[in-house]
Amino acid sequence: MAAPMELFCWAGGWGLPSVDPDCLAVLTYARFTGAPLKVHKVTNPWRSPSGCLPALKTEEEGVISQMHQIITHLRKQKYNADYDLSARQGADTLAFVSLLEEKLLPVLIHTFWVDAKNYVEHTRKWYAEAMPFPLNFFLPNRMHKRQLQRLQLMWGDSCLEDEEELEKEMYREALECLTLLSQRLGDQKFFFGDSPASLDAFVFSHLAPLLKARLPNGKLQQHLKSLQNLCDYCTSILSLYFPWDGGEWPGLEPPAEGTESEEEPHKRRNQILSVLVGLAAMIGYAFLSGIISIQRGTPGASGPRPIALEEEEDEEE
Amino acid sequence: MSLVAEAFVSQIAAAEPWPENAVLYQQLKEEQILLSDNASSLAVQAFLQMCNLPVQVVCRANAEYMSPSGKVPFIRVGNQVVSELGPIVQFVKAKGHSLSDGLDEVQKAEMKAYMELVNNMLLTAELYLQWCDSTTVEEITHPRYGSPYPWPLNRILAYQKQWEVRRKMKAIGWAGKSLEQVFDDVDQCCQALSQRLGTQFYFFNKQPTELDALVFGHLFTILTTQLTSDELSEKVKNYSNLVTFCRRIEQQYFEGHDKDSSASARSSKGYLLS
Numbered sequence: 001m002a003a004p005m006e007l008f009c010w011a012g013g014w015g016l017p018s019v020d021p022d023c024l025a026v027l028t029y030a031r032f033t034g035a036p037l038k039v040h041k042v043t044n045p046w047r048s049p050s051g052c053l054p055a056l057k058t059e060e061e062g063v064i065s066q067m068h069q070i071i072t073h074l075r076k077q078k079y080n081a082d083y084d085l086s087a088r089q090g091a092d093t094l095a096f097v098s099l100l101e102e103k104l105l106p107v108l109i110h111t112f113w114v115d116a117k118n119y120v121e122h123t124r125k126w127y128a129e130a131m132p133f134p135l136n137f138f139l140p141n142r143m144h145k146r147q148l149q150r151l152q153l154m155w156g157d158s159c160l161e162d163e164e165e166l167e168k169e170m171y172r173e174a175l176e177c178l179t180l181l182s183q184r185l186g187d188q189k190f191f192f193g194d195s196p197a198s199l200d201a202f203v204f205s206h207l208a209p210l211l212k213a214r215l216p217n218g219k220l221q222q223h224l225k226s227l228q229n230l231c232d233y234c235t236s237i238l239s240l241y242f243p244w245d246g247g248e249w250p251g252l253e254p255p256a257e258g259t260e261s262e263e264e265p266h267k268r269r270n271q272i273l274s275v276l277v278g279l280a281a282m283i284g285y286a287f288l289s290g291i292i293s294i295q296r297g298t299p300g301a302s303g304p305r306p307i308a309l310e311e312e313e314d315e316e317e
Numbered sequence: 318m319s320l321v322a323e324a325f326v327s328q329i330a331a332a333e334p335w336p337e338n339a340v341l342y343q344q345l346k347e348e349q350i351l352l353s354d355n356a357s358s359l360a361v362q363a364f365l366q367m368c369n370l371p372v373q374v375v376c377r378a379n380a381e382y383m384s385p386s387g388k389v390p391f392i393r394v395g396n397q398v399v400s401e402l403g404p405i406v407q408f409v410k411a412k413g414h415s416l417s418d419g420l421d422e423v424q425k426a427e428m429k430a431y432m433e434l435v436n437n438m439l440l441t442a443e444l445y446l447q448w449c450d451s452t453t454v455e456e457i458t459h460p461r462y463g464s465p466y467p468w469p470l471n472r473i474l475a476y477q478k479q480w481e482v483r484r485k486m487k488a489i490g491w492a493g494k495s496l497e498q499v500f501d502d503v504d505q506c507c508q509a510l511s512q513r514l515g516t517q518f519y520f521f522n523k524q525p526t527e528l529d530a531l532v533f534g535h536l537f538t539i540l541t542t543q544l545t546s547d548e549l550s551e552k553v554k555n556y557s558n559l560v561t562f563c564r565r566i567e568q569q570y571f572e573g574h575d576k577d578s579s580a581s582a583r584s585s586k587g588y589l590l591s
Contacts, residue, residue, distance in 0.1 A: 066490055066493075068490075087508075087512045088512050088513065088515075090509070090512070091508070091509035091510070091512040091513045092427065092430070092509075092513075094434055094438075094505065094506065094509045095427065095430035095431045095433065095434040095509060095513075096430045098430065098433040098434040098436070098437035098438065099429060099430040099433040099434075101433075101437060102433045102436060102437055103433065149488070150488045153484055153485045153487075153488035153489075154485075154488060154489065176429075177429075180422075180425070180426035180429060180430070181426070183422040183423055183425075183426050184423055184426045184427070186423075
């Protein structure tokens with residue numbers, strides 16, 4: 001714990017400190033426990049030490065990649081939000097996390113990444129605008145394919161003939177899951193009383209993007225908005241724990257500036273370099289194939305011409 | 318199912334009472350069935366017993382392929398076929414039998430959450446153990462899975478299934494886990510279940526619910542199945558209230574059911590909870 005740990009996570013958007021539920025969960029948990037983390041918000045997953053986000057760089061254990069493992073590591077470092085929970089509440093935490101992962105997460109992935117309208121108009125647009133050139137051309141598509149594959153594996157190897165019905169069934173279960181969460185939360189401030197626990201981090205990280213993103217096709221979103229206590233719960237966590245982050249990314253201009261100024265020298269330099277290389281290649285080819293010849297004066301003039309003459313002689317011979 | 322189809326099916330379901338000749342299909346008990354499928358099948362049998370609905374267990378080598386969703390067990394009631402515990406519970410509810418009616422909303426939420434916990438952790442751990450741990454795969458899974466079929470079909474089917482399961486493990490992030498971590502997860506899950514059960518007879522009030530059936534199915538199978546090592550069953554045996562719970566349900570619902578002996582273990586001697 002001598003040097004602060006470094007967390008690489010997706011940048012924020014739509015009023016949230018991070019757009020990715022996994023990164024958001026880690027960030028929220030760190031805020032809840034007051035863990036000293038140096039947060040690097042990136043829009044380029046290749047900049048993270050492990051190639052994917054979120055990633056926690058620690059001194060003792062190198063780079064840790066998965067959300068659950070990061071949170072376990074933080075817990076081992078004595079940043080434990082579940083310290084005050086009774087054993088029964090700890091059991092409930094495990095159960096509700098499983099519920100979220102089985103019922104809500106697949107549908108969230110579907111809403112953001114697979115649903116055609118949402119993906120094209122919202123998710124892909126955000127990622128393409130946020131990522132640096134030239135990654136924005138192929139990385140969102142690659143992520144899309146990966147999420148689609150993940151979804152197909154999670155949802156079943158079975159019923160692929162009946163995709164529409166499977167979809168409806170899954171959405172129904174997700175709506176039920178939201179309702180169940182709402183009932184479990186009731187009037188309380190957090191799931192287990194007055195202080196937040198890891199379950200709150202998980203629930204918040206899954207609900208907040210759904211609540212805040214401006215999705216064109218939002219069945220799930222509408223249902224969530226109808227559950228007033230969940231909406232209030234999300235907004236209160238945002239305002240309590242991320243008061244300035246929430247306003248940091250109202251659109252894309254401030255972050256665009258932020259990332260751009262960070263990468264500006266490289267971006268500019270890359271652009272100039274690529275233009276120069278292109279020009280040099282064209283000119284070189286032009287010279288080599290004889291399209292252009294420089295007529296500098298007598299010494300220069302005699303240069304290319306004798307060569308040309310020699311070539312003709314060779315050809316004649 | 319779409320809303321219209323669902324309404325249609327539940328109307329039909331509600332129209333007829335539970336017949337005497339309902340059948341539950343699973344794979345061959347002695348030679349073929351694997352740990353995870355046995356657990357799921359036992360859970361369904363326990364649930365139907367708790368609802369007092371008679372069902373006959375029939376073993377078929379191709380049960381997995383007969384099932385509408387590809388998973389066992391499935392039941393045939395009248396001319397309808399339903400597979401997996403979740404849809405079966407709903408189907409039975411449409412017929413007017415339900416174990417969870419007496420629960421309030423918060424308890425229903427908890428019940429669903431704990432069922433997901435068992436599916437998420439226990440079932441996945443069972444699948445991991447039987448398809449991703451090389452010792453178990455070689456000694457138990459491959460020989461059993463393809464046993465009704467001649468060579469080379471048995472090997473092909475086994476490899477195909479293994480490939481599928483491994484892909485799924487990768488998608489949910491379990492591929493990178495070591496066996497130790499998997500056992501730790503099982504331990505965590507059992508601890509959570511043990512905490513929730515406490516000293517009660519069943520998980521909710523004094524009546525069993527589908528959660529009890531599911532937990533019984535998995536824990537009983539883990540306790541009574543012989544694998545290459547005893548570590549999995551040791552993890553469960555650490556929690557005495559879970560062991561007592563399994564014994565109680567077995568005595569109450571499966572004693573005197575000798576003809577299909579659904580509670581007898583897969584291993585030949587049926588070494589019981591000692």
